[in-house]
Amino acid sequence: MEKKLPTIKEIAQRLNISVSTVSRALHDHPSIGLRTKMQVKKLAEELHYVPNQTAIFFKQRKTYTIGVILPNLREEFFSLATSGIEDKAFENNYIALMGQSHDSIDREKTLVETMQKHRVDGLLVSISKNTSNVDHFQSLLQFNIPVVFFDRVPDVPNIHSVWCSLYHSSMEAIDFLIKKGHKRIGYIQGPDTLSIKNERLQGYLNGLKKNKIVHDPSLVVSSDFSAEGTQKAMDQLLALKNKPTAIITFNDYVALDAMQYVRKKKLKINKDLAFVSYANLPITHYLETPPLASVEQFPYDQGARAAELLFKLIDQKESSESHPFENVVLNSELVIIGQGK
Amino acid sequence: MEKKLPTIKEIAQRLNISVSTVSRALHDHPSIGLRTKMQVKKLAEELHYVPNQTAIFFKQRKTYTIGVILPNLREEFFSLATSGIEDKAFENNYIALMGQSHDSIDREKTLVETMQKHRVDGLLVSISKNTSNVDHFQSLLQFNIPVVFFDRVPDVPNIHSVWCSLYHSSMEAIDFLIKKGHKRIGYIQGPDTLSIKNERLQGYLNGLKKNKIVHDPSLVVSSDFSAEGTQKAMDQLLALKNKPTAIITFNDYVALDAMQYVRKKKLKINKDLAFVSYANLPITHYLETPPLASVEQFPYDQGARAAELLFKLIDQKESSESHPFENVVLNSELVIIGQGK
DNA sequence: CTGTTAGCGCATTCAA
DNA sequence: TTGAATGCGCTAACAG
Numbered sequence: 114m115e116k117k118l119p120t121i122k123e124i125a126q127r128l129n130i131s132v133s134t135v136s137r138a139l140h141d142h143p144s145i146g147l148r149t150k151m152q153v154k155k156l157a158e159e160l161h162y163v164p165n166q167t168a169i170f171f172k173q174r175k176t177y178t179i180g181v182i183l184p185n186l187r188e189e190f191f192s193l194a195t196s197g198i199e200d201k202a203f204e205n206n207y208i209a210l211m212g213q214s215h216d217s218i219d220r221e222k223t224l225v226e227t228m229q230k231h232r233v234d235g236l237l238v239s240i241s242k243n244t245s246n247v248d249h250f251q252s253l254l255q256f257n258i259p260v261v262f263f264d265r266v267p268d269v270p271n272i273h274s275v276w277c278s279l280y281h282s283s284m285e286a287i288d289f290l291i292k293k294g295h296k297r298i299g300y301i302q303g304p305d306t307l308s309i310k311n312e313r314l315q316g317y318l319n320g321l322k323k324n325k326i327v328h329d330p331s332l333v334v335s336s337d338f339s340a341e342g343t344q345k346a347m348d349q350l351l352a353l354k355n356k357p358t359a360i361i362t363f364n365d366y367v368a369l370d371a372m373q374y375v376r377k378k379k380l381k382i383n384k385d386l387a388f389v390s391y392a393n394l395p396i397t398h399y400l401e402t403p404p405l406a407s408v409e410q411f412p413y414d415q416g417a418r419a420a421e422l423l424f425k426l427i428d429q430k431e432s433s434e435s436h437p438f439e440n441v442v443l444n445s446e447l448v449i450i451g452q453g454k
Numbered sequence: 455m456e457k458k459l460p461t462i463k464e465i466a467q468r469l470n471i472s473v474s475t476v477s478r479a480l481h482d483h484p485s486i487g488l489r490t491k492m493q494v495k496k497l498a499e500e501l502h503y504v505p506n507q508t509a510i511f512f513k514q515r516k517t518y519t520i521g522v523i524l525p526n527l528r529e530e531f532f533s534l535a536t537s538g539i540e541d542k543a544f545e546n547n548y549i550a551l552m553g554q555s556h557d558s559i560d561r562e563k564t565l566v567e568t569m570q571k572h573r574v575d576g577l578l579v580s581i582s583k584n585t586s587n588v589d590h591f592q593s594l595l596q597f598n599i600p601v602v603f604f605d606r607v608p609d610v611p612n613i614h615s616v617w618c619s620l621y622h623s624s625m626e627a628i629d630f631l632i633k634k635g636h637k638r639i640g641y642i643q644g645p646d647t648l649s650i651k652n653e654r655l656q657g658y659l660n661g662l663k664k665n666k667i668v669h670d671p672s673l674v675v676s677s678d679f680s681a682e683g684t685q686k687a688m689d690q691l692l693a694l695k696n697k698p699t700a701i702i703t704f705n706d707y708v709a710l711d712a713m714q715y716v717r718k719k720k721l722k723i724n725k726d727l728a729f730v731s732y733a734n735l736p737i738t739h740y741l742e743t744p745p746l747a748s749v750e751q752f753p754y755d756q757g758a759r760a761a762e763l764l765f766k767l768i769d770q771k772e773s774s775e776s777h778p779f780e781n782v783v784l785n786s787e788l789v790i791i792g793q794g795k
Numbered sequence: 796c797t798g799t800t801a802g803c804g805c806a807t808t809c810a811a
Numbered sequence: 812t813t814g815a816a817t818g819c820g821c822t823a824a825c826a827g
Contacts, residue, residue, distance in 0.1 A: 118597050120820055131798045136822065144796055161593040166571040168820035171512045172803050178551070178572070185537060192533035196526060199554050203561070208568055210519070211552045213540050220544070227549055230507040231519070255502065256459065369740045376742065396737040399710040401717065461804055472814045477806060485812055509804035513819055 283316020383453025624657020724794025
């Protein structure tokens with residue numbers, strides 16, 4: 114039953130010519146006669162011949178495959194980034210192997226090994242929130258396989274990376290709220306384990322400073338990103354004697370949970386309590402009372418840029434050029450969404 | 455600069471033994487002397503020897519790779535499905551190559567070829583909305599590479615598929631609305647080109663019939679899924695002399711656009727005009743006035759089940775078992791979300 | 796213009 | 812217990 118895939122050998126035998134002639138004919142090598150070439154192509158077509166890339170990979174030591182490791186595909190941010198990666202890969206005749214770490218460092222390690230076994234030409238990584246070092250990427254680097262980190266970039270030197278700076282937008286968010294008259298601005302941040310750069314908080318603090326507002330530490334609380342965690346964080350803020358009139362949340366998911374919780378408490382969003390967030394997910398634009406603003410982090414572009422950088426590094430490697438560590442920083446943008454105080 | 459990777463050949467030469475001995479030693483073959491085995495393993499360790507999987511894939515004619523082709527990753531439905539696929543692949547020691555057709559049949563074709571070039575052991579496909587036949591999958595099927603279609607399943611015989619039946623839920627949606635007192639129920643469907651089974655419409659029609667309501671064709675309109683397309687569809691419905699009091703939309707994205715448009719027209723959602731939709735996207739649960747209900751289609755499960763079926767087919771193929779065409783049908787569920795008339 | 800052949804790294808069969 | 816030889820499919824150097 115199992116029909117064997119046709120090979121150039123089979124084509125050669127059927128046509129009573131040599132395999133190299135077939136190979137050259139299929140590659141439009143100039144030294145092959147038109148007649149022969151046509152014959153070969155015709156038969157190849159008929160047999161549905163498809164070159165066996167595993168043989169070619171094996172010979173060429175190149176797979177035209179890149180690996181992509183990221184926390185998960187459920188978050189729109191990562192699926193948009195993946196979309197950008199795949200589009201760039203397609204353009205460049207590469208294809209992407211997908212792996213989700215689910216924020217487990219063990220699974221991340223296993224995936225790195227798997228990618229290596231599959232001999233990917235390069236790797237794109239957005240690290241799990243539990244990843245604090247890059248030891249498990251060392252074996253790739255040893256074999257000279259380029260690795261580009263994106264978005265969730267580990268805070269270590271000598272890596273290639275693409276990320277979106279949130280610092281300026283974070284300060285801008287403070288300016289924006291203060292112009293609206295807010296003086297008590299809360300901030301719900303992520304868990305401490307997240308080992309990436311904390312530009313949101315830095316922007317928050319410097320934004321306050323710039324506007325000559327004294328920072329009150331009780332206005333900064335943490336959520337583990339679960340609905341319950343966010344509710345607890347909100348409870349902390351709402352229990353303050355001197356409540357905030359505006360809240361900045363780590364991302365739109367946190368904002369959604371927080372706003373839903375606040376609605377239950379009969380507070381009017383963007384009236385009693387204003388919200389500003391990060392991610393600018395398309396969905397927020399469909400809310401009746403969306404956050405006042407959200408910081409766009411361009412996930413699709415981040416993915417696309419990271420992929421481009423990776424392909425550049427792969428090319429450079431082939432031509433034995435040197436490649437200093439490259440760090441692409443995009444700028445986020447504060448996008449006004451809702452209306453209100 | 456490029457460090458050449460060590461091979462068993464190199465180990466053999468250094469130890470003055472044969473490559474087969476090295477190979478066997480590394481695989482703990484019982485016939486190898488302990489002394490030799492230890493020597494080999496020690497040297498392999500020192501040289502950071504890693505077996506070249508591309509050579510093994512090549513030889514074994516198996517890549518432990520599956521292909522996934524779907525319209526895009528921007529839709530949460532497909533990213534959730536991909537998440538399910540990747541999780542099952544990881545469990546089974548497989549890894550997934552991703553490709554987005556962007557609803558272009560040409561890109562879909564190219565991706566099929568690419569997947570075949572990469573010698574995937576099997577393929578999962580959710581077809582583009584412009585795909586009306588499965589000719590471009592024939593070459594895979596011919597060579598006995600299993601293909602499982604999921605969600606967007608072509609309406610042709612003799613294929614493996616996993617999908618979620620919407621028929622019963624669609625009727626249930628009608629029952630649900632009629633119980634609420636609605637008699638004029640509109641339906642916004644997709645473009646005609648979508649060549650998949652139209653269970654939504656069938657359920658709609660039979661639901662009406664069952665409730666002894668005469669079908670009014672002017673209540674069924676089409677959208678191309680763009681915001682403008684949906685607005686036009688809404689205009690058609692709202693221009694009717696005898697307006698609908700409830701509307702069923704093809705999916706939540708259409709519902710979101712429709713509801714936003716309706717709000718602009720100062721109509722009260724779920725009061726002046728009720729909505730029921732498909733997909734049950736998490737986002738709808740955060741809306742202040744969500745659709746009354748949405749049909750859950752279990753994208754993660756669909757992906758996982760499709761992957762499971764594919765692995766089963768791959769196994770069967772290896773053991774030369776027969777495999778009749780298998781069609782897994784999940785049942786959708788009408789999930790009540792909002793309150794209102 | 797076309798054929799012959801070596802070799803990529805590995806597992807494996809046959810010999811010894 | 813070990814070695815020699817083979818072949819997987821393809822490309823490319825070399826030979827005619």
